[in-house]
Amino acid sequence: MYFDTYTMTRVTTAVWYNEVMKIVLHKEDCIGCGSCASVAPDIFEIRDGKVVLKKEPNLNDPKILEQVKLAASLCPTSVIEVVK
Numbered sequence: 829m830y831f832d833t834y835t836m837t838r839v840t841t842a843v844w845y846n847e848v849m850k851i852v853l854h855k856e857d858c859i860g861c862g863s864c865a866s867v868a869p870d871i872f873e874i875r876d877g878k879v880v881l882k883k884e885p886n887l888n889d890p891k892i893l894e895q896v897k898l899a900a901s902l903c904p905t906s907v908i909e910v911v912k
């Protein structure tokens with residue numbers, strides 16, 4: 829399930845989740861550096877200068893989850909958050 833929520837406070841947050849984990853993208857802080865797309869090109873891409881999820885990631889797959897966590901750790905502005 830995918831939500832892209834626009835609030836009255838200009839904060840844009842995209843959330844992708846499954847039963848156990850979720851990815852939260854704090855897109856308002858994205859500077860479009862492309863680091864996430866470099867380490868996880870099947871999951872992230874940059875559109876109009878901001879990160880988006882390229883396709884539905886299967887977070888139950890340990891390899892996918894590891895890629896997402898790596899991308900999150902390398903993001904210079906902490907846009908990508910992986911939470912339970």
Ligand code: SF4
Nearest residue numbers: 858859861862864903
């Ligand atoms: S690494 Fe972070 S700042 Fe860079 S494009 Fe990805 S989400 Fe945006």
